Amino acid sequence: MALIVSLIFLIFSAVFAAPSNEYGFSVEMIHRDSPKSPMYNPSESHYHRLANTLRRSILLNKAVALLDTAEAPMFNDRGEYLVEVSLGTPPFPILAVADTGSDIVWTQCQPCPKCFEQTAPMFDPSKSSTYKIIPCSSPSCALAGQERSCSDRSECRYSISYGDGSHSNGDFAVDTLTMGSTSGRPVAFSRTMVGCGHDSGGTFSTNVSGIVGLGRGPASLVPQMGAASGGKFSYFPSVTVHFEGADVPLRRENVFVMVAENVVCLAFRGGDGQSISIYGNIAQINFIVGYDVTRNSVSFKPANCSAM
Template identity: 45%
Template sequence: MAEFPYCLILSSCLAWFVFLVAIELSLAESTGYGFMIDLIHRDSPKSPSYNPSARLVDRHLHALRRSLSRIKHLRRRTNRPSWRSSKKDVQSELSPAGGEYYMEIALGTPPLPTLGIADTGSDLTWTQCKPCRPCYPQDPPIFDPKRSLTYNLVPCRSDACHMLGNNGFCSQERTCQYNYGYGDGSVSKGDLATESITLGLNSSLPVTVPGVPVGCGHNNTGIFDSKGSGIIGLGGGPLSLISHMDHLIQGKFSYCLVPFTTPNATSKINFGECAILSGEGVASTPLIRKSPGTFYYITLESISLGTKNLPPKISNAKDLSSLANEVGNMIVDSGTTYNFIPTELYKPFESALLKVIQTPQVQVPEMGLCFNTTTDLAAPPVILQLTGANLLLKSANIFTRLSDDAVCLTIFPTRDVPILGNFGQADFEVGFDLEKRTVSFKPTDCTGSS
């Protein structure tokens, strides 16, 4: 990973000894500040969910199923007719409760550490809270709001409550409550509150963000991971942790995801000055404002295989669907493993790919295009032509090995929501600047910082 001389790496094991209020004031007044923390993939040996007996092919199939489930329900949250959503879906159903990366935060004062799913497709951060009736099994201690000095319920007439839309409602005490139903049938209900969130609790200089909207879940059921507690909202909406760190990070964050095949390495997420991408090889494209504002939308114009453009620029194509013609027709998402492109673009891409790869195909249940080979595939680079930028994907971004003799394509066709997933983003520093409304990509060895 690129070096950031002024960045704090919040992953050391030093004692908590800095007075939190002093930290908050110093950070708010400082300039040129940034920090970095770990993202732990759910299949990493460092993850509490790690299953050492799982085969590589099983990990891939589970990741694909999570990706397909996620894309289905991200579609429901988009507010465009071409993505076949409805107003009811947008307001009442979120993407599946599962996720790909854990992130450690600490809630309250004094801070209680916990692991949550880091999700760029969610805004509200929520956790299980006492009293909890019913709750799903959770290994970390459950947060008790009565023990926190900085926990405050949010009134019904507050802006934060209104931002919940149909997911918010008013209690008899006139305080705001939330009700989130996820696409996989999971549910979280509870109080909306403001609370302090601390990042890098055990580092030499923890970062505390006061007054973050937090869902305090008292009724949580469904397919949640017992190793963590809830969701950490890293989306682009006003309720997200990213938005409420704006005074510290000026709308800048980035991450560097290690390849799927290097589970022993650790991915990183950077905030503030650490997230500024510069130097040779940086490609930047506009972030498109669309509803809902949670997601990070970009525009895919066309795809090239080597020097062959497939097909003509979308803006000039007559026979493509309205989805492919849309500005902001793709989501950059850390919670989806595989890549998904419009079917109209995928068909000519696959045809051209099969002309240059002479390796015999092999059928792998549930997977798409796969090849029977014990060696790496020799294929020309794939270039995603985005607005104002060409994103060159290497072989490791578009192919993955499932077994000793099977290599499969990581790109799938979709008529739902096109997504640039983790495979497409691996070994790139992916930097978001929400003030300039851009996302940038810089080729980087993300394992170098682990």
């Protein structure tokens, strides 16, 4: 019996850890193929979306292989996850690509004579009462990266490029960044270092306005949150297997397998597209699997098998 097996990665939520006696901070990360994403195309079938994902993966691997400099491996237009935060006072919503491979948080800003097209309104720093460009004499300017420079007015400027040839240049500033929280109340982080882009281009989608850098550098969003994040952040891979007629949500033990100390592998193997797909035993852990040979059907019921 041929079973058509595919994966979908649903909406991710990034949770920034806080001390145990306080609440944490959260921001919704939206998969590009989620109905909540501005990139969602309702006319595409599940198989079209899966094929597009595979193509993006192939392009990503090719681009990484070409890297021989310290450029951040960012694939913005084809980035899978978007994050929504707000910048400035009053808060201005921004939808940006979440990138663990780079550090700088930036968005396109007015005026923007050399910017890529974006459909959402563009951030105007002149309308934020908390926006301030960092002077070149400030130690914070050094965090703008190796390609930083100074303007004629001795104001700090950032310049960043990515593995796919995309780039962004502009003012390096501080402003208030606001995001949601697990308590339901918005949480504001004052004097967050951000890039205000006036020259950006590459393969960016028109639905995004910039990038939220989540790398390990000091200009990344995570260390800028200070004690509120404890230097840590996390997100979680919800994985569902699609059978004809039913879906089976998997647990962590069905998706990952530890093959050595501190080495964890994804418990899936790609097929050649020609042979039958095999639903392996790891995916069946802690499920009661029922077979109805009369109806030619199979059923899955979550269970704690060790307690049975």
